[in-house]
Amino acid sequence: MPAEKKDAKKKEDAGSTVLTGIYIFPNGDKYEGEYIQNADSLERCGVGIHTSVEGSVYDGMWEGDKMNGKGKLTHPSGASYEGDFVNNQFKGNGKYIFPNGSVYEGQFQENRLEGKGQFTDTQGQIWTGTFRYKAAPGLRFKLNLD
Structure with missing residues (x-):
């Protein structure tokens, strides 16, 4: 998943530790928000903003590392x-x-x-x-x- 993490903060949620931070993916995409650290990966969950290198922005709820719940997706067009x-x-x-x-x-x-x-x-x-x-x-x- 993300190549770089910055400014991680913790909170407990139903037995899992939910962290908050900024991640830069290998392709240059950026995620800022809540996630769970798994053994070998990270899973976006809770509230977060994902910005692609092409300029698309999703601001909303994440569950299971997917856009789930209320949110807004804006395209460069x-x-x-x-x-x-x-x-x-x-x-x-x-x-x-x-x-x-x-x-x-x-x-x-x-x-x-x-x-x-x-x-x-x-x-x-x-x-x-x-x-x-x-x-x-x-x-x-x-x-x-x-």
Whole structure:
């Protein structure tokens, strides 16, 4: 796992020692947050921020060395997802902002728009309905008469 550790702090959690520190991976990625030291590796757990050398940043909960729980993933393109993660995937409720500024808020399954949601296009028009990955049969335009 990480090649370099700095500023480690300890706290006890359910029989395991949870440490807090900064790690630089061999590829240059950086992790700052909570982890458990295993016999031959480290496991990210609790709250932490992982920054890739490409500029992607995940700030949120970790469990089993994977993004699990609430968090925010931001890409260098300007795209971002904030919501529920399960085993490194968007799953549950969340909000995805596309690089062009359009926004989807709703349900996700395996990194896909899947279920009830609302899409706001670049013109500010809102569309609601059920999304099925790249299809959205029966979307309804939300008319705002304000």
